[in-house]
Amino acid sequence: MTNPEFAALVRTIEPLRACFIIEASSGALHREFRRGALTVEPDVVARAVAGLARAQTDIVGSSEPATLTTLEWPGVTVIVRSVSASALVVFFFDAEMSLGLARMHITNVVDQLDAQLPVAHAPTVRAIPAVSPRRDPVAKVDAPEPEPAPAAKSTRATAELPVVGGSRAGKLLEYLDGNAPDTHAALLRVSLQTGLPLSLLKTPERLSGEEFDQVTASVRRILGVEQLPL
Amino acid sequence: MANTIDSARLHLSEHQFDFLAGSPVVVHCHHFNLFWDQTMDDALGEEVGRRIRTHASHKASYKFLRGLVDEVGATSPVERLRLAATVFSAMGHGKLHLAVGRSGGLVRGEQLHYGFGWSEKYGGRLSRSEPADAFATGFSAAATEVAYNLDPGSRRATEERCIVDGSAGCSIRVSGTDAEPILPLGVDPQSAKEVLPPPFDGLHEDQIAPIVSGLREFLSGVAGDDRGVIEAFGVLVTAHLADYYNHSANDVLDIIAKDKPAGVQAFRALLLEAGTACAFHTFGGVLASPEWEGLVGPPTGDPLEVVIGCVALARALGFGRWAIEEFAPDERLVMTSPGTYESVFSRLISANAAEGPGGIFVGAGIGIMQLAHGVGWKPRANIDSELYLNLARNNPWTVTQESSFAAGDVLDRIVVTRR
Amino acid sequence: MKLAEGFARDVGCRADLLWRCDLVDGAQTPAWVEFVATAGFSSVPGSSRLGVAVLEDPSSGHRIVAVLRTGRLQIRLDAMTPKPARVQQARELFDRLRALGSQSERSPAEAR
Numbered sequence: 211m212t213n214p215e216f217a218a219l220v221r222t223i224e225p226l227r228a229c230f231i232i233e234a235s236s237g238a239l240h241r242e243f244r245r246g247a248l249t250v251e252p253d254v255v256a257r258a259v260a261g262l263a264r265a266q267t268d269i270v271g272s273s274e275p276a277t278l279t280t281l282e283w284p285g286v287t288v289i290v291r292s293v294s295a296s297a298l299v300v301f302f303f304d305a306e307m308s309l310g311l312a313r314m315h316i317t318n319v320v321d322q323l324d325a326q327l328p329v330a331h332a333p334t335v336r337a338i339p340a341v342s343p344r345r346d347p348v349a350k351v352d353a354p355e356p357e358p359a360p361a362a363k364s365t366r367a368t369a370e371l372p373v374v375g376g377s378r379a380g381k382l383l384e385y386l387d388g389n390a391p392d393t394h395a396a397l398l399r400v401s402l403q404t405g406l407p408l409s410l411l412k413t414p415e416r417l418s419g420e421e422f423d424q425v426t427a428s429v430r431r432i433l434g435v436e437q438l439p440l
Numbered sequence: 441m442a443n444t445i446d447s448a449r450l451h452l453s454e455h456q457f458d459f460l461a462g463s464p465v466v467v468h469c470h471h472f473n474l475f476w477d478q479t480m481d482d483a484l485g486e487e488v489g490r491r492i493r494t495h496a497s498h499k500a501s502y503k504f505l506r507g508l509v510d511e512v513g514a515t516s517p518v519e520r521l522r523l524a525a526t527v528f529s530a531m532g533h534g535k536l537h538l539a540v541g542r543s544g545g546l547v548r549g550e551q552l553h554y555g556f557g558w559s560e561k562y563g564g565r566l567s568r569s570e571p572a573d574a575f576a577t578g579f580s581a582a583a584t585e586v587a588y589n590l591d592p593g594s595r596r597a598t599e600e601r602c603i604v605d606g607s608a609g610c611s612i613r614v615s616g617t618d619a620e621p622i623l624p625l626g627v628d629p630q631s632a633k634e635v636l637p638p639p640f641d642g643l644h645e646d647q648i649a650p651i652v653s654g655l656r657e658f659l660s661g662v663a664g665d666d667r668g669v670i671e672a673f674g675v676l677v678t679a680h681l682a683d684y685y686n687h688s689a690n691d692v693l694d695i696i697a698k699d700k701p702a703g704v705q706a707f708r709a710l711l712l713e714a715g716t717a718c719a720f721h722t723f724g725g726v727l728a729s730p731e732w733e734g735l736v737g738p739p740t741g742d743p744l745e746v747v748i749g750c751v752a753l754a755r756a757l758g759f760g761r762w763a764i765e766e767f768a769p770d771e772r773l774v775m776t777s778p779g780t781y782e783s784v785f786s787r788l789i790s791a792n793a794a795e796g797p798g799g800i801f802v803g804a805g806i807g808i809m810q811l812a813h814g815v816g817w818k819p820r821a822n823i824d825s826e827l828y829l830n831l832a833r834n835n836p837w838t839v840t841q842e843s844s845f846a847a848g849d850v851l852d853r854i855v856v857t858r859r
Numbered sequence: 860m861k862l863a864e865g866f867a868r869d870v871g872c873r874a875d876l877l878w879r880c881d882l883v884d885g886a887q888t889p890a891w892v893e894f895v896a897t898a899g900f901s902s903v904p905g906s907s908r909l910g911v912a913v914l915e916d917p918s919s920g921h922r923i924v925a926v927l928r929t930g931r932l933q934i935r936l937d938a939m940t941p942k943p944a945r946v947q948q949a950r951e952l953f954d955r956l957r958a959l960g961s962q963s964e965r966s967p968a969e970a971r
Binding site for chain 1: 706
């Protein structure tokens with residue numbers, strides 16, 4: 211598929227400001243789509259996220275397809291999605307876009323990308339110039355907020371939990387909020403499944419251990435995953 | 441055969457209810473249907489939820505099919521089974537191959553609405569091992585009983601394979617059972633007429649009536665294609681037995697009111713959410729469709745025009761004679777109806793009518809106000825899940841049901857205002 | 860009877876099944892429908908009650924809904940079209956319709 215066809219595929223996602231397919235090992239830009247001006251050059255982004263992906267591989271071992279990394283920059287949320295051993299897709303969403311919706315769009319796009327993914331050393335749109343990443347805002351790539359977004363498609367056997375602040379239950383419900391289908395109704399579904407009042411679920415720090423277990427089981431059920439490693 | 445089925449239609453024009461072989465029929469899309477079933481399962485767990493839904497279908501389908509074979513004069517088992525499969529497809533539920541004898545047998549399903557709709561909507565994103573086609577399952581048991589003149593409840597059915605778990609097709613096993621007989625109760629035209637108050641006009645009837653007429657004329661020609669699929673206005677829809685929705689919600693409510701009372705509030709809220717989503721997606725989808733543009737013209741974005749269109753749609757889809765009592769753009773909507781397909785059931789069939797689950801009329805009030813004020817209709821509307829979620833998260837509207845026909849009031853009346 | 864350049868997903872409750880395009884001159888819609896019906900598409904009866912014409916490509920089952928008074932066209936892919944194939948099939952049908960639109964601009968002799 212050509213670059214215009216790739217652009218046509220992602221253009222319909224209105225809150226999407228830019229989207230790039232990057233060859234993971236080299237950082238070469240494979241496909242690109244931009245809606246209006248960006249504050250950073252695509253080439254710089256490509257190089258930086260490829261570095262980030264390599265760092266992640268170094269830290270946690272081989273990068274699984276479907277891994278997500280979320281970066282929150284002023285006015286924009288950047289989500290990096292590993293879609294194969296050799297390809298990354300970088301999505302730039304308006305900051306107002308909820309993470310749950312963004313992930314839904316990502317899933318839809320990635321489902322249609324197979325034929326377009328680069329193999330190692332595939333022809334690229336253009337070569338990556340040897341420039342250093344700008345300090346701002348790309349500098350945040352070097353020291354991202356420790357909020358790796360949960361990654362897996364719900365069809366996977368396990369899902370990853372966020373690791374930033376708040377109670378475990380709070381994080382669990384945040385995760386649900388970001389990943390459930392019909393996300394605005396997800397807490398009501400937990401309430402109905404568990405029989406716990408909505409008011410209690412809205413103050414998750416008040417959950418007892420037993421109630422937390424109930425909520426965990428409910429989240430698993432809604433997301434269709436077998437376990438949530440805590 | 442299709443003409444035969446057509447002869448069993450009855451339109452209660454004064455109250456905008458549609459009956460087929462004496463059972464009320466409403467049009468709903470796959471989003472609503474899936475959400476509805478999911479809510480039943482959320483309340484009781486997948487296994488019990490599926491059992492209750494199958495049971496609800498069994499009751500509703502038995503009453504319906506019994507009425508149908510009597511009305512068209514189908515006497516032999518072969519004729520009756522053929523009629524059941526034909527009407528199932530015509531209503532957009534997919535295809536059933538009913539290879540059943542008196543003692544039971546195997547039913548093969550193709551494009552069954554729930555399994556197909558679930559795979560279309562969630563396949564690849566979620567995994568599911570529980571079969572999805574409780575309606576087809578209960579229908580198969582009822583079709584067997586009606587075909588062989590057996591007592592209702594003397595056959596049971598279980599979906600053994602369903603495409604939601606990756607199976608190539610769906611299959612349902614029908615067999616004998618010693619379980620308690622079922623009571624195939626449901627709303628019928630005569631008792632609906634007797635219990636409903638006289639209809640009354642609301643505002644803008646002169647604009648609503650011709651739209652309803654045009655929509656009804658169009659919908660009268662809509663039926664499932666040779667695969668049992670209906671796509672009207674570009675929306676995947678079913679003509680569904682209203683008794684199925686009502687039996688399932690009432691039965692679930694009865695159980696959780698005893699066993700899980702803290703979940704009742706969430707259950708009601710989710711049914712209301714189903715109504716909101718139905719109004720937004722189905723009404724909104726139709727308003728944005730080429731068919732609507734041809735019949736009424738492209739939506740201008742005038743909130744009153746949207747409200748009028750939605751009320752006309754509710755009537756044409758068999759929800760009841762919804763009417764506009766008051767509308768102040770950006771402020772307030774008051775809708776009334778001399779009963780809806782839910783409240784009539786509660787009034788006639790439910791043991792605890794005052795506590796009936798309800799939802800469609802009340803929830804739709806929110807959805808209609810979102811369509812009227814939260815959607816940019818020009819140059820073209822973008823009625824999609826993303827917009828819906830955004831509007832739901834920042835919903836400025838609240839709704840109160842001020843009169844409930846189910847609870848004994850003379851009508852249903854809701855008031856939607858800003859929070 | 861040309862089609863405008865714009866081609867985008869239309870409002871729909873299922874992914875990528877409905878696509879929107881428009882005739883440049885909406886007043887020509889009835890003539891366009893007539894022309895397309897002679898070019899391998901069959902006319903679906905009964906739809907004009909709603910002020911639309913519906914044409915079907917017999918080989919694929921895909922349909923085109925044309926609003927007679929505005930020139931809005933909707934490509935409605937067959938309900939069973941596999942998800943991965945939808946975008947491409949819609950695009951191909953759009954290209955085919957565009958070509959037909961251009962062909963209709965030429966004189967009958969040229970078109971032959």
